[in-house]
Amino acid sequence: MEAQSKNEPLQTPPVDGTDDREAxxxxxxxxxxxxxxxxxxxxxxxxxxxxxxxxxxxxxxxxxxxxxxxxxxxxxxxxxxxxxxxxxxxxxxxxxxxxxxxxxxxxxxxxxPSEQIDKLKFMLEESTSPVRFRTVNFKKHDTVKVIRGNLKGLTGTVERISEKKSLLIVSIDLLGGATVEIDTAYLEILNDPS
Missing domain, CATH: 3.30.70.940 (NusG, N-terminal domain)
Known part of the structure; x- marks a missing residue:
């Protein structure tokens, strides 16, 4: 093994095979x-x-x-x-x-946050109902998780519309949120806002 000369800069190996820009x-x-x-x-x-x-x-x-x-x-x-x-x-x-x-x-x-983009992608790929984007500031409501159907596993915020249907909102904090109408029976409350 050759010793490195004093005038040569130390060579840092790439992180997991990536160069500095990729790291x-x-x-x-x-x-x-x-x-x-x-x-x-x-x-x-x-x-x-x-x-x-x-x-x-x-x-x-x-x-x-x-x-x-x-x-x-x-x-x-x-x-x-x-x-x-x-x-x-x-x-x-x-x-x-x-x-x-x-x-x-x-x-x-x-x-x-990447998580917000991932949720939006999931909602658009899996929803059978039209997704609309609302450009308003939302008040905090129940945080829920979809427990069945095509959107199972998706979490978001709910704005109640009626006893049977809810409006599920996946927020993009900076802009507003994507919404989809979903049967309330498919939702499980993750937190109590009170």
Whole structure:
């Protein structure tokens, strides 16, 4: 084994076979796009190797003479981007991105927990009811878990609508929350808000 000379810098081995750039942690942010340009931004970012997520749901549109299956963007003008700090400067240069969303009074992009993105993906993939996104601040209600059906295991917040149905909300703290109507019998309360 050769001794390292005093003038040579120490070589740090990659973490689990990754280089320094890969070893830094990624996080989710939301970017605001120009109208109807979410998919163009997604394609551009994907070509650059930057992971992104556009919440869409397949729905059947009914016209008087026909039906058509369409992918509808659930949160218009928003693309979620999974990146590292040094990737932010790359996405700032695209004219279709109006702004990177930050918390009020802050300049840094607001980071969105991966768990919230995962829940939104799960809801959109598994729900048989239409998912809508509400852009309002929600008051704290019961935190629940879906105990049966396609959405089994999903947790979220409930806003009661009637005795038979509840509105399940999966929050994206920064923007609001995705909602789906679900039978109250499928829910189990995880906490008591009182």
């Amino acid at each position: 830094r942690s990624k996080f989710w942010i939301a970017v605001c796009t120009h109208s109807r340009s979410e998919k163009k931004i997604g394609i551009t970012l994907s070509k650059l190797g930057i992971e992104n997520y556009i919440p869409v749901q397949s729905v059947i549109k009914q016209w008087s003479d026909r039906k058509k299956k369409m992918d509808i963007v659930v949160i218009p003008n928003i693309v979620f981007v999974h990146l590292r700090d040094n990737d932010i400067s790359i996405i700032r240069q695209y004219s279709l991105i109006k702004k990177i969303i930050s918390l009020p009074g802050q300049k840094e992009p607001a980071r969105i």
